[in-house]
Amino acid sequence: MFIALxxxxxxxHHQMxxxxxxxxxxISSLRERCLTL
Structure with a gap:
């Protein structure tokens, strides 16, 4: 029971x-895009 839980x-936790x-x-890719513009 505990193992399944x-x-x-x-x-x-992995999904998060x-x-x-x-x-x-x-976010990082958007930042790079804004910097290149």
Whole structure:
């Protein structure tokens, strides 16, 4: 029971991490685009 719970928690944490990474990538690319303009 506890193992399954921790597995789902880890999955949720991983999704949050991936979303934050994608968000950071978007922000940095937008910044570069604004600088080149």
């Amino acid at each position: 921790s597995k789902t928690h880890a999955k949720k 991490f991936v979303q934050k990474y994608i968000y950071d990538q978007l």
